[in-house]
Amino acid sequence: MSHRHYDQLITARWIITVEQDGVILDNHSLAISDGRIVAILSPAEVAGVSANEHLNLDNHVLMPGLVNLHGHSAMTLLRGMADDKALMDWLQNHIWPAEGKHVSDAFVFDGALLAMGEMFRSGTTTINDMYFFHAAMARAALAAGMRTFVGCSILEFPTVYGQNADDYISKAMAERSQFLGEELVTFTLAPHAPYTVADDTFRKVVTLAEQQDMLIHCHIHETMDEVNGSVEQYQQRPLARLANLGLLSPRLIAAHMVHLTDAEIALVAKHGVSIAHNPTSNMKLASGIAPVQKLLAAGVNVGIGTDGAASNNKLDMLSETRMGALLAKVGTLDPTAVPAATAIRMATLHGARALGIEHKVGSITVGKQADLIAVDLAQIETSPNFDPISHIVYAAGREQVSHVWVNGRNVLRERKLTTLDEAELKARADSWRVRILGN
Template structure:
């Protein structure tokens, strides 16, 4: 029989309804699920035989959802900084990947990234990379909810020779993990400038047949749009609309450059956006129109992108940045208030992945993906509004406990499923190997 655990935080923030903060309440989990949220006094009586854990100065909230990441690229952190996107890709990242990316590289890099993400309160990652089995194994090893995005491109890499080969490998990898509770798959055409029309059509058909999502970089830079106008006579989103790609099963990463008509198009088709504020700034890609997207009804979640372009996988930092940038870009200080920013990093991400019935908020019946953030420190005082404090003043170092699927993966800041020393040793190994070349 599953152990019943009652958590008694100072503040319980369920995310839905938006802005709600419960004090003197407990969350009860049994096995992989939340079974009740109720006053603490009642929980101690009704669940007298349960294990009770008091978090006296903590906020309890849903695990954060990283809606766009390249986890294995943690091993390329700091390799090629302060460059524009295409220079960064063509002259540095892709050549390094061609020399070094392997099943072991991807497993080691993904485990490294997942340890970092867990320590920062992230419980689900929507990934996009190569060697899909290695990403899935890393997720299982870490105990992290992992959406494996299977990259598809037209040109050869060390992993595949052409689009059909990438798709074949994606389908084979997916078959290996059917029934694994923490792992699911999406098809991830890299971007409009690396994927041909016929390949997009194949991906659309397969995604419909398999009932899986699609994950793609779209409108990340002005150069991408200019190249599409030159090659196809239309902007990338119009081309993708004509192909039938736009729909509620699409997570579009970045969408930095969208005009009013394109925002309306995204809303009409129910496309979800993975906003990557830190990466967009570092690569000088621009300022996404998050306030306008949300005003139009577009669902916007938050991603870190890869550690090679961020350079940290810290959703608490990125949700703060997302809120601040939205205010500056729109000229409206009320754009993306704290509660909305928190929703972007939790429930909005769950909606984008089609998982909002199971994760993204704290509610009886949902899976127990839960984090505790310690707000007792000097940097969090005085505290008037715990949601505001979480978004604008908290750091990942304050995340003390993480549960995924009801299992403790971080307790008192110590990893429970992964060995930090071993991860660091592997990072040193790859650093020496890559630096040598």
């Protein structure tokens, strides 16, 4: 057998592949070349190979990077400024006025970089975002090296970014054209919510998404107020209205989906819609508990998101995965709802599937790109260790994420960011705090 040489070899005490629930490889190694996983090697097979870099992670779990299926990265600069308020009060009286004064290309770039630093340090390798000034978000993605879906917000009313729905759409498509072909950047159409977007605009979005082969990302059924308002205005619940407008398809990532009837769950399953479950944000804004167990049982693809740091207030997908598992149990009074392995699958492969990239990332499989994280379990907080899968969901904290790779590139090494300057991120965040307080 000829000697094999790779770019990188990562040997870990445990590898969670997420290909099959509960499967853990002991003391195996991943061989990576050109940013891809090219071999998974047993201890015996490693003896015959060499690599430019061989990393031994003796006390670590190696697993797929976490996919944050719903976020507003730039809003990290508004973290903690309007807490403990109802959604519409929070939006109309606090967040939207602050955004109106401060959101700009520079705000989005600085806020996104801050968010990406935080997300890397908690094991996220992909973010499905939704905001304004999309070129700034895309530039931040390339600067940080994060796999990023840039959601282009579309609303009927004016903001600092656009005047009306057509303006938002034309700006989105112009900015998208600057980044076509970038491996790490994909633009999506993000009509904000049923209560901020008119029928004609939804129809345009559906047509454009089909013509350009784009995903659609939208807040749907987040609160009972939203559902009741739709019944009053349109004489139907939001999901029925969106179904009539042709929005329900495998292209759609529906964020929140807290208030659903059994018939609506069946409708979502029939159309192949994916859902971004945001457990902490839903708790903090008192939106309710999404019926995750029922959705999964119906075959709906459910991933996990943090939402923005202004309504969470952490961009911590490890913590979010734990919350997703626990909330499902207390919401159903069933301790077997959403077991640990299912929660990990939701935070990785389900998110990748929602974004149409499950052939690239989301599990550890030969041929997939090396979007990976290592979590150090040799801490008192995760001792003794009977089951690494249980520990990842129920015991480990984000401070135990030691290494992160995106496309084979090591963006976090021994807790240190390699593509971003931590001191600069903090300094920029503080300068924005001063600016926002001054207004």
